[in-house]
Structures are given as C-alpha cells and as structure tokens.
Amino acid sequence: MSIIETNAADNGVHVEALLGAREAMTAHPAAAQFRFGTTNEWVNGTHSRSTVKDFFGVGEAQTHRQTYVLDTDHPEVFASADNGPTPPEMVLVGLAGCLTAGVASVAQNRGIQLRSVKASIEGDIDLAGILGIDSDVRNGFGSITVNYEIDADASREEIEAVVAQSQKRSAVFDIITNPTTVNVSVA
Amino acid sequence: MNTTTVTIIGAGQAGLAMSRALASRSIDHLVLERGEVANSWKTERWDSLRLLTPNWMTRLPDYRYRGCDPEGYMTGAEVADFLGAYQQSFSAPVLENTEVRRVGRVGEEYVVSTSNGDLRCRAVVIATGACGTPKIPSLADALPGHINQLAPIHYRNPEQIGSGRVLVVGASASGAQIADELQRSGRDVTLAVGDHVRLPRTYRGMDIHWWMDALGLLDEKHTEMEDLNRARRLPSLQLIGSPSKRTLDLNSLSATGVELVGRFAGVAGSKAQFSGSFANQCASADLKLGRLLLAIDQYATDKGLDAEVQRPDRPQPTSVPAAATEVGLADFSTVIWATGFRPNYPWLNQDLLDHKGAIRHDGGVMEQPGMYVLGLPFTRRRKSTFLDGVGPDALELADHLHTHLNTLART
Known part of the structure; x- marks a missing residue:
C-alpha cells in the first residue's frame, strides 16, 4: 500500500473535476462553448420575473437541477412595489457570487483552507444618467467596490493573491469591466 | 539542387x-x-x-x-x-x-x-x-482613420511621431519604454496597462537579473512547469536597460506625466474604452513582485549574503490612479501597439x-x-x-x- 499525500484543504470545491474539464476542453475546444440564458416576463409596473433553467455546454443541451425564478423590481422610493431587488443589484449579486466562487476554487487549488469568506459590494450610481438629467453621466455604476473579509489558513499576501486570481478568472468581473456587444431585437 | x-x-x-x-x-x-x-x-x-x-x-x-x-x-x-x-x-x-x-x-x-x-x-x-510579426488586436480596425498606427518594430524615435497625443497599448518592456521616451520628449502619452510583470532594475544593490540568475529562476526547465502554456504566455519583463540603472514602472511613468489606463478593451464611436480591471492588474503585479523579492531575501539569508548586499529596498506599491475607462480619441494622432508578437x-x-x-x-x-x-x-x-x-x-x-x-x- 502506498501512502499518497493529499491536499488537506477542503472548501467543497471539486478541483480535480475542474482541472479535468480544463484538460478535456483544451483538447476539444468546441466542448468549451457554452450558452447561458434566461427568459423574462413582465408582471406589472417595474416588476418582472426571470426564469433560469436550460443552458448549452459540453456539446449538448443541459438543464439545471431545478428551475430558478428571480424577481426584479424597483423600491418604493421610486414609487414601485418593491417585489425584488433592482436589476443593478442583481448585477452586484452576480459579481459577488462569481468572485466568491472563484475565491473558494482558487484557495482549494492552492491548498488553502477557508473558514469564512464574507464580502460587501457597493456600486455607486448617479440617477442623473438613467433619468436623462445629464448626458455626461453614464447610466450604470460609476464605480463598484468590493471588500472581502476572509478567515483562512494562509498569510495576508496569500489571501490577497487568491482574491486577485479570482478576479482574473471571473466571468462577471470581465463582463462588468470590459465592453460587451449586446444585440436586442423584437420578434 | x-x-x-x-x-x-x-x-x-x-x-x-x-x-x-x-x-x-x-x-x-x-x-x-x-x-x-x-x-x-x-x-x-x-x-x-x-x-x-x-x-x-x-x-x-x-x-x-x-x-x-x-x-x-x-x-x-x-x-x-x-x-x-x-x-x-x-x-x-x-x-x-x-x-x-x-x-x-x-x-x-x-x-x-x-x-x-x-x-x-x-x-x-x-x-x-x-x-x-506583431500581434495587433482587431480593435485596430475600429480606430478612427486619422490615427497613425504602428508596432514597436517600426518605431525608431520620438521625431518620427507626429504631434498630438499618443496611446501606447501594452506595459511590458517595449510599451513602457516607448511611453517613457515619448512622454519625456514632450508628447502627452496615455498607456493602456494589461497583464504585466513588474520588476525593479536593482534590488539590494544588485541587478534583478543577477538575483534571478543566482536563484536559478532563469534555468527552470519546461519539464518542471506545472502549466507550461501559461509560462510561455507570460508577458515580457517590465524593465529598461540604461546606464543609470533606473527602474521603469507604472509609478515612474506616472511621475513623468504618463496617463495610465486599463487594458484597451474597445472602441465606441470616437472614444476608446479601457478595462475596469486596472487596479487588479496592478495588485497582481505587486503581489507577484513581493513573492519574488521575498524569495530573494530568503536566498540571501540562506547563502549568508545579508552582510554583503545592501538592505532590502522594497519598491513602493503601485499607486493606482482613478483611471479613466473612456478616453476621447479626437486629440490622438498615434497608437503604438506594444501588444506582443504572433506566430x-x-x-x-x-x-x-x-x-x-x-x-x-x-x-x-x-x-x-x-x-x-x-x-x-x-x-x-x-x-x-x-x-x-x-x-x-x-x-x-x-x-x-x-x-x-x-x-x-x-x-
């Protein structure tokens, strides 16, 4: 019997599977082509409902374990019914979810055991943009700040490096920091 | 035959x-x-x-x-x-x-x-x-027609560059050096910074390459690399060789007046768009540099060199300015693509x-x-x-x- 030294850290991330997928998709670039989507339906006022169920990847149609329903609305201060977070808040949710998933994965890959990871995310937005008050003001966030509090078996530099690498490999961080072509049509 | x-x-x-x-x-x-x-x-x-x-x-x-x-x-x-x-x-x-x-x-x-x-x-x-062969991103095609575009292999000296602002894309050795030279010649230079490897010219009184050579980092073999493709893609070192042995980095470029922005990410109408990931690019480069200098200090101690070389002189962290994510291109006359080479x-x-x-x-x-x-x-x-x-x-x-x-x- 041989003794294999295993990586003691367990953040619940299946790193071997991720590394296996990376290897497989290097050999078969087509398998790496994914398409994510959602359907959205207006409910009433500024309230609408998005449903996430199907996506495409690894060469075939895929389905989530269950259907996810996400409502967005605007708060009462905008004279809305506040049936859900605002869409910009959903973007912050996406960024947070993506970066934290990255923190867990990168830490696991580097053998760093996490005990707790907490993030606060804030986006500053000037409504003079979306309300058409000032054409020099953009509609979206002028800036976003993310602050992590991480308790882990690692030095401060190692934790900072994990957070930096998480940003480098984050889809939503890239979506927010770089321009993306968006085509909207009417059936 | x-x-x-x-x-x-x-x-x-x-x-x-x-x-x-x-x-x-x-x-x-x-x-x-x-x-x-x-x-x-x-x-x-x-x-x-x-x-x-x-x-x-x-x-x-x-x-x-x-x-x-x-x-x-x-x-x-x-x-x-x-x-x-x-x-x-x-x-x-x-x-x-x-x-x-x-x-x-x-x-x-x-x-x-x-x-x-x-x-x-x-x-x-x-x-x-x-x-x-220079690797020039397809963004080049979207730039307004009045802009003269060139790669470092075609750059000679500031006299060759017309008046007007200059955008240098890429902050490895070529981009950083050319941005530095053009700014010092009196041009207004904007430098788009993506992935880069920050290094001081000297550390503890010795050339950084002396340390890297001594530590055996330059001799690392392709068979020893966990991710060889990544090692092969690493951008070239952000350095300059000069008689004064000065360090060329984002801090020194800022000090000479170069405007720093994130990775060149898009062109929308008459504006250039730069990535909002600039702060992380700087943080990553600083962290990587910190690890190298720590390894050098460890080596110096292990080899009993601490008394022979100077005391650790860690460079200041990169001071990240509030970088613009959009810059109008009307005043620009030249874009220099220091974006590497392609096979x-x-x-x-x-x-x-x-x-x-x-x-x-x-x-x-x-x-x-x-x-x-x-x-x-x-x-x-x-x-x-x-x-x-x-x-x-x-x-x-x-x-x-x-x-x-x-x-x-x-x-």
Whole structure:
C-alpha cells in the first residue's frame, strides 16, 4: 500500500473535476462553448420575473437541477412595489457570487483552507444618467467596490493573491469591466 | 539542387548558437538569413533600445561578452556587432539575403525552397525568433482613420511621431519604454496597462537579473512547469536597460506625466474604452513582485549574503490612479501597439502548427522527425528567448539532432 499525500484543504470545491474539464476542453475546444440564458416576463409596473433553467455546454443541451425564478423590481422610493431587488443589484449579486466562487476554487487549488469568506459590494450610481438629467453621466455604476473579509489558513499576501486570481478568472468581473456587444431585437 | 545535412533558418542569436553547436559536432549545415546576420537587431529595433540583461549575461556556446563594461546594457547596434563577431569567430556558414519560401518533406528528407533556389537536407532548425510579426488586436480596425498606427518594430524615435497625443497599448518592456521616451520628449502619452510583470532594475544593490540568475529562476526547465502554456504566455519583463540603472514602472511613468489606463478593451464611436480591471492588474503585479523579492531575501539569508548586499529596498506599491475607462480619441494622432508578437509561419506545413498558428513542439523537438525550433518563449527553459539563454537549448537540441541523424544513417 502506498501512502499518497493529499491536499488537506477542503472548501467543497471539486478541483480535480475542474482541472479535468480544463484538460478535456483544451483538447476539444468546441466542448468549451457554452450558452447561458434566461427568459423574462413582465408582471406589472417595474416588476418582472426571470426564469433560469436550460443552458448549452459540453456539446449538448443541459438543464439545471431545478428551475430558478428571480424577481426584479424597483423600491418604493421610486414609487414601485418593491417585489425584488433592482436589476443593478442583481448585477452586484452576480459579481459577488462569481468572485466568491472563484475565491473558494482558487484557495482549494492552492491548498488553502477557508473558514469564512464574507464580502460587501457597493456600486455607486448617479440617477442623473438613467433619468436623462445629464448626458455626461453614464447610466450604470460609476464605480463598484468590493471588500472581502476572509478567515483562512494562509498569510495576508496569500489571501490577497487568491482574491486577485479570482478576479482574473471571473466571468462577471470581465463582463462588468470590459465592453460587451449586446444585440436586442423584437420578434 | 544544393544539399546540406542541416538547414538552420535565421541567423540571429538562436541560429548562430545552433550553428556553433553543430560545427562542434562536425555536422554539415547552412544558415539561411532573409537579410543580414542579426537582421532584426539592425532593422527592427528603436534607436534608444538596450538589452534588458546586463552584459555579463551574454553567454553563447564558446563565446561570451569580454568587454570592459560587464554591468552595462548593450545597445541594439552593439548586439548586432556582437552577433556579427560571433559568426566570424567560427566562420558560421550563413547565406544572407536568402528568404525561405517553403519547407517540404520528401521521404525522410526536407527540401527548403528559398529565394535563391532549393536546398535538400536531412534536418531543419527553425530559428526565426519570437519577435517577428506583431500581434495587433482587431480593435485596430475600429480606430478612427486619422490615427497613425504602428508596432514597436517600426518605431525608431520620438521625431518620427507626429504631434498630438499618443496611446501606447501594452506595459511590458517595449510599451513602457516607448511611453517613457515619448512622454519625456514632450508628447502627452496615455498607456493602456494589461497583464504585466513588474520588476525593479536593482534590488539590494544588485541587478534583478543577477538575483534571478543566482536563484536559478532563469534555468527552470519546461519539464518542471506545472502549466507550461501559461509560462510561455507570460508577458515580457517590465524593465529598461540604461546606464543609470533606473527602474521603469507604472509609478515612474506616472511621475513623468504618463496617463495610465486599463487594458484597451474597445472602441465606441470616437472614444476608446479601457478595462475596469486596472487596479487588479496592478495588485497582481505587486503581489507577484513581493513573492519574488521575498524569495530573494530568503536566498540571501540562506547563502549568508545579508552582510554583503545592501538592505532590502522594497519598491513602493503601485499607486493606482482613478483611471479613466473612456478616453476621447479626437486629440490622438498615434497608437503604438506594444501588444506582443504572433506566430507566423506561412512557409511551413499547417499540420505542424496548432489551432492558433504556433509550432507544436516538445522542448523544441517538433512532431516531424528532424525538425526543431528554438528561441521561442520557454522553449526549454525560462531564459530561452534571452541572448544568454538560447545557448543551452541549442546544445541540447543539437544532441537530439545528432542522435536523429545517426538513426537515419543506420536505416
């Protein structure tokens, strides 16, 4: 019997599977082509409902374990019914979810055991943009700040490096920091 | 048709090192060169460029720098002279002004078609270098027509650049040096910063390359890399070789007035868009630098050098300005694409290349027996593209090639 030294850290991330997928998709670039989507339906006022169920990847149609329903609305201060977070808040949710998933994965890959990871995310937005008050003001966030509090078996530099690498490999961080072509049509 | 045993394509540092290695093994060969010996050093370097490595780090097979300034940095012209002298030192058989048009396989032999006729041989070594064809992103097509665009291999000096603001894209050695030179010449320069490797010129009184050489970092082998592709993609070091041994980094560029922005990400109408990831690019580079300097301190302590070298002089963290994500292009006259190089081998069979056009090889040994490549990033070791690093690769590949020729002879 041989003794294999295993990586003691367990953040619940299946790193071997991720590394296996990376290897497989290097050999078969087509398998790496994914398409994510959602359907959205207006409910009433500024309230609408998005449903996430199907996506495409690894060469075939895929389905989530269950259907996810996400409502967005605007708060009462905008004279809305506040049936859900605002869409910009959903973007912050996406960024947070993506970066934290990255923190867990990168830490696991580097053998760093996490005990707790907490993030606060804030986006500053000037409504003079979306309300058409000032054409020099953009509609979206002028800036976003993310602050992590991480308790882990690692030095401060190692934790900072994990957070930096998480940003480098984050889809939503890239979506927010770089321009993306968006085509909207009417059936 | 002329015949030889081995054809080497390119008479720069890689081709000449291989020629020397083959000559030592009494293997008959010819070196084909599209221009003159050290052609890119003579025709594709800007006037002020100096090597990033100190002169003492200029060791080729059976030849090295023996001048009176071992701590200095050679100019491009001096590198060209050095390589010319190397060629003459062993009368390397170079055919100048001979352009390769096709490398074809005929049975177990190769036919190299050139602008001066065909050459039959039994092995081919590709030594055309890593800096032949600039890699320019498709964003270039979206820039307004009034903007003059060029790559560093076409840049010479500030006089060549028209008045108006200049956008330099890429903050590795080329981009950082050109941005620095243009800003000092009085231009208003904006530098788009993506992935970069920050290094101080000296640390604790010693050249950073002295430390990297001493720690053995430059000798790391391709077989030791956990992720070789990533190691091969690493951007070149953000350094400058100058008599004053000054450090060139984002802080020094900011201090001279260069406007720093994130990675060049898009063009929308008359505006350039820059990535909001700038702060993380700087943080990543600082963290990586911190790890290197920590390893150097550890090495100094382990080797008992702490009393001999100066005290740790850690560079200041990169001061990240509130970088603009959109900049109007109306005032800009020039964009310089210091965005690296791409593989370009129209004269090779495409099945020798990967889906991005790069040569498929294992430590310089190509898939087709008798074909070799050297001088590419991390061919066999971290220093493979260095004037000081191609030598060991050439010697090892010459041994492999020698064995291959013996195998052919036995069949």
